[in-house]
Amino acid sequence: MKQKLDWNDKKIKKQIHRLLRAGIQLMFFIVFPSIFTAAFAGVRYLAVQIGQTEPLELTAFVKVLCGLCLFTMIFGRFFCGFACAFGSFGDALHALYQNICKKLKIKSVKLPESVCQIAPVLKYLLLGGILILCCAGNEGRMKGSNPWEVFSLLRMGRFSMQQKTAGVVLFILIVIGMCIKERFFCQFLCPMGAVFSLLPVLPFFSLRRNRESCITGCSRNCPSATELPEQGSLATSGECFMCQKCMNVCPKGNIHSGLLKIRGNEIWFTIVRTILLVLLIWYVNR
Numbered sequence: 001m002k003q004k005l006d007w008n009d010k011k012i013k014k015q016i017h018r019l020l021r022a023g024i025q026l027m028f029f030i031v032f033p034s035i036f037t038a039a040f041a042g043v044r045y046l047a048v049q050i051g052q053t054e055p056l057e058l059t060a061f062v063k064v065l066c067g068l069c070l071f072t073m074i075f076g077r078f079f080c081g082f083a084c085a086f087g088s089f090g091d092a093l094h095a096l097y098q099n100i101c102k103k104l105k106i107k108s109v110k111l112p113e114s115v116c117q118i119a120p121v122l123k124y125l126l127l128g129g130i131l132i133l134c135c136a137g138n139e140g141r142m143k144g145s146n147p148w149e150v151f152s153l154l155r156m157g158r159f160s161m162q163q164k165t166a167g168v169v170l171f172i173l174i175v176i177g178m179c180i181k182e183r184f185f186c187q188f189l190c191p192m193g194a195v196f197s198l199l200p201v202l203p204f205f206s207l208r209r210n211r212e213s214c215i216t217g218c219s220r221n222c223p224s225a226t227e228l229p230e231q232g233s234l235a236t237s238g239e240c241f242m243c244q245k246c247m248n249v250c251p252k253g254n255i256h257s258g259l260l261k262i263r264g265n266e267i268w269f270t271i272v273r274t275i276l277l278v279l280l281i282w283y284v285n286r
Contacts, residue, residue, distance in 0.1 A: 014248045017265060021081075021244070024274050025088040032281055033085040033155055037148050038064040040192045044134050051135030063284040071280055072196050076206045078273050080186060080193060081241040086151060087186050090178035097179035109180045116181070116225065119188040120239065127191040147171040183223040186241060197238030203258040206236040207246070210254040221249045228255065244270075 028035075042065030049056050056062075068079055080087055101108040111119075133139055145166035153160075177184035186193050209228040223243060229235040244265040247255045257264035 016267065017244060017248050017270075020267060020270060024082045024270070025091065028083040029085045029088050032083065032278075034152060035064060035068070035079075035281060036084050036086055036192055037152060039068050040065075040148075040195075042066075043192070043195060044130065044139060047131045047134035048137070048139060052137060060285065064281070067280050067284040069195070069199055071277060073199050073201055074205065075273055075276075076201050076236070076242045077193075077196050077238075077240060078242045079277065080196060081243040082270075082274065083277060084186075085155075086148065086190075087183065087241070089151070090183060090185055093175060093178040094180075094182045094184075111181050116187075120224075122188050123190050123194040126189060127194040130191055145170065147174055183241060183243075187224050187239070199238070201236040201238070203233075203236060205257045205259070205262070205264065207240060207242070207255055207264055208233065208258060210256075213252050213254050221245045231256075 038061050042059070042061035042063075045059060045061055046056065046065075048054075072079060098108060130142070133141060144163045146164075147167050147170040150164060150167045150171040153164075174185050174189065177188070181187075207228050208231045210231045222245065224239045224241060226237050226240045228237060228240070228246070247263065247265040253263075255264070256262070262269060
């Protein structure tokens with residue numbers, strides 16, 4: 001006689017959430033692989049136009065940028081955790097590396113905690129440097145050094161990397177970092193992530209933590225080591241990727257959204273946000 005599945009079992013719920021996220025990531029990776037680069041192209045365009053005191057136009061790239069920023073201000077960095085092709089690529093590499101180490105029974109390489117605490121500032125410095133070059137009209141100096149362009153070419157099956165030596169080297173270094181540190185690029189080097197983290201986010205759907213009910217030694221399993229705001233606080237954490245891992249592993253269920261009636265990792269709520277993001281991307285790309 002077959003045993004009936006208990007859909008309220010925490011292990012089953014965790015597995016469902018993990019598979020749902022992986023499925024959504026795969027869908028966006030296949031259908032919308034260039035949203036990240038399109039949005040950041042909008043950032044570069046605005047910087048160039050402002051630097052040259054030229055009029056701003058609502059280009060296709062700017063539409064994508066504005067759409068993602070609006071979505072992020074409402075739902076937090078859901079795009080980063082579920083829909084960014086480069087972030088999903090990093091998740092796959094990290095999982096593969098961890099599985100290989102487990103199979104070979106060897107200890108995986110990890111970045112020192114001191115490095116992980118300091119390195120997030122790099123993405124803001126990188127964003128600032130790119131904006132300065134664009135404003136000064138020197139965007140051409142970055143030609144051939146863009147690792148995201150290399151990633152896009154590889155994804156399309158184009159392996160000709162002429163005049164992209166710097167970009168290839170940077171891409172290889174990022175791949176190595178992605179293997180040894182979960183969300184390495186997102187946490188330390190993503191200029192678009194820096195933009196998202198600086199945005200004001202409405203407190204309704206950002207995550208909160210009830211510290212009074214926390215137990216000692218609780219492993220939140222957060223890729224960015226984010227300290228979530230207290231329950232009832234209007235503060236938000238720009239470093240949170242909304243991957244929901246902390247919610248899936250918390251044994252006390254102390255992590256939830258700003259709206260107490262919505263925990264934040266419900267299957268229906270994840271699907272609703274995914275549909276809204278797809279509709280938004282379709283709308284701005286019409």
